Amino acid sequence: MKHPPRLAELIEALRALPGVGPKSAQRMAFHLLQDGRSGAQTLAHTLEAALASVRRCERCRMFAEQELCAVCASPQRESSLLCVVESPADVVAIEQSGSFRGRYFVLMGHLSPLDGIGPEQLGVRALEAILDEGLVRELILATNPTVEGEATAHFLADLALRRGLTASRIAHGVPIGGEIEYVDGGTLARALAGRQSV
Amino acid sequence: MKHPPRLAELIEALRALPGVGPKSAQRMAFHLLQDGRSGAQTLAHTLEAALASVRRCERCRMFAEQELCAVCASPQRESSLLCVVESPADVVAIEQSGSFRGRYFVLMGHLSPLDGIGPEQLGVRALEAILDEGLVRELILATNPTVEGEATAHFLADLALRRGLTASRIAHGVPIGGEIEYVDGGTLARALAGRQSV
Numbered sequence: 569m570k571h572p573p574r575l576a577e578l579i580e581a582l583r584a585l586p587g588v589g590p591k592s593a594q595r596m597a598f599h600l601l602q603d604g605r606s607g608a609q610t611l612a613h614t615l616e617a618a619l620a621s622v623r624r625c626e627r628c629r630m631f632a633e634q635e636l637c638a639v640c641a642s643p644q645r646e647s648s649l650l651c652v653v654e655s656p657a658d659v660v661a662i663e664q665s666g667s668f669r670g671r672y673f674v675l676m677g678h679l680s681p682l683d684g685i686g687p688e689q690l691g692v693r694a695l696e697a698i699l700d701e702g703l704v705r706e707l708i709l710a711t712n713p714t715v716e717g718e719a720t721a722h723f724l725a726d727l728a729l730r731r732g733l734t735a736s737r738i739a740h741g742v743p744i745g746g747e748i749e750y751v752d753g754g755t756l757a758r759a760l761a762g763r764q765s766v
Numbered sequence: 767m768k769h770p771p772r773l774a775e776l777i778e779a780l781r782a783l784p785g786v787g788p789k790s791a792q793r794m795a796f797h798l799l800q801d802g803r804s805g806a807q808t809l810a811h812t813l814e815a816a817l818a819s820v821r822r823c824e825r826c827r828m829f830a831e832q833e834l835c836a837v838c839a840s841p842q843r844e845s846s847l848l849c850v851v852e853s854p855a856d857v858v859a860i861e862q863s864g865s866f867r868g869r870y871f872v873l874m875g876h877l878s879p880l881d882g883i884g885p886e887q888l889g890v891r892a893l894e895a896i897l898d899e900g901l902v903r904e905l906i907l908a909t910n911p912t913v914e915g916e917a918t919a920h921f922l923a924d925l926a927l928r929r930g931l932t933a934s935r936i937a938h939g940v941p942i943g944g945e946i947e948y949v950d951g952g953t954l955a956r957a958l959a960g961r962q963s964v
Contacts, residue, residue, distance in 0.1 A: 570836065571829070572820060572829060572830055572831040572832075572835075572836075573831065574812070574815050574816045574819045574820050574831060575816055575820050575829055575831075577812045577815070577816070578812045578813060578815075578816040578820075580812075581805070581808045581809040581811075581812040581813070582809065584798070584802050584805030584806065584808065584809055585783075585794050585797070585798070585802075585809075586793055586794060586797045586802075587790070587793075592785070594855065594858065595784055595785075595855065596783050596784060597816070598829075598853070598854050598855055599783070599784045600782070600783070600813070600816075600817075601816060601817070601820050601829060602853075602854070602874065604782050604784075605817060607779070607782030608782065608813055608817055609817060610779045610782065611779040611780065611782055611783075611813060612810050612813040612814045612817070613779075614772070614775045614776045614778075614779040615776060615779070615798070615806055615809060615810040615813075616810045617772050617775070617776075618772045618773055618775070618776040618795070618798075618799060619798075619799070619803060619806055619807060619810070621772045622770060622772050622773050622776075622799050631769070631770060631773055631796075631799060632770055633770040633771065633772060633773075634770075637770075638767075638768065638770075639767075655796070655800075656796050656800070657792065657793065657796055659767070660767055660792065663767035664767065676800065
């Protein structure tokens with residue numbers, strides 16, 4: 569059955585959302601046009617507004633509405649600690665843990681030469697500029713524990729070490745609250761290799 | 767961590783989508799503002815356009831851009847068969863089965879007195895007007911096999927029978943390709959009760 573053209577376009581456009589296939593795009597479109605019309609109007613407006621005013625922090629590349637994001641603008645953050653992450657969602661997760669008082673740098677990806685993503689695309693020049701200011705003492709590498717994330721961490725550790733700074737990698741191991749029985753082999757291997765004396 | 771206001775509003779607005787919680791709303795917002803900016807612009811525009819031009823078919827209440835939907839406007843559809851369904855998605859599913867050549871009537875819900883949904887809200891007057899035209903011979907009740915769907919089907923069957931029309935309910939039983947071993951008890955009971963001689 570062919571949908572009316574505007575409806576078909578809406579279903580197609582909803583597939584731009586991550587994790588939304590044709591079936592859930594249709595379900596979303598029907599909901600928006602049926603019971604959710606006021607929510608749909610709000611969504612269209614807020615989306616336009618966000619596209620117009622949300623940009624990147626000029627220092628750390630996190631989402632921001634001003635020149636600097638809240639973290640970079642805050643004088644209470646320790647400028648000696650810089651935590652490098654792959655995505656804005658990682659910043660949110662670390663902030664929610666409440667366990668870090670330094671600043672961030674968001675790569676917006678990881679090194680992936682096959683996809684044409686090199687240091688340039690990850691803003692490594694901006695990162696080097698921050699390191700060259702001389703305030704940062706430790707570069708904390710919190711990229712994902714994947715092949716690309718590890719490669720990116722190695723590459724960035726080099727930048728720090730060449731400047732005589734400390735470079736550290738966040739610990740990988742058995743998650744708190746997890747049961748060892750159900751933890752995968754790769755994680756267990758890392759947990760054993762990274763064991764610390766008590 | 768507090769998001770910048772426009773970003774926070776976008777995350778909140780995305781929760782208007784069915785099945786989207788706070789975590790996936792954030793994931794969607796980040797994606798739209800990060801790699802998906804052109805898709806996001808398209809989404810905002812198509813959403814506005816659909817809200818402005820998609821309305822209900824004046825006859826069957828299906829989504830349409832004209833006065834009548836494609837099915838109601840087509841002269842090739844049998845006007846003697848009218849299939850009543852709860853939602854536009856049901857029409858799409860039946861059309862995709864390619865097994866029905868009649869017309870539809872979309873209730874946009876089911877009888878649910880506790881939620882204030884009575885015959886009025888389901889457009890039963892419009893349905894009665896169609897039946898009173900005298901073209902429909904059989905009313906096929908394809909509401910969902912839930913308590914409310916069954917109640918709605920009974921109520922509508924009455925309307926048809928009072929007018930001397932045939933009322934039928936779609937068959938319920940073991941799905942094709944399903945294994946009897948894994949079919950729930952309620953379905954098996956319906957399958958046995960609805961057995962037909964070979």
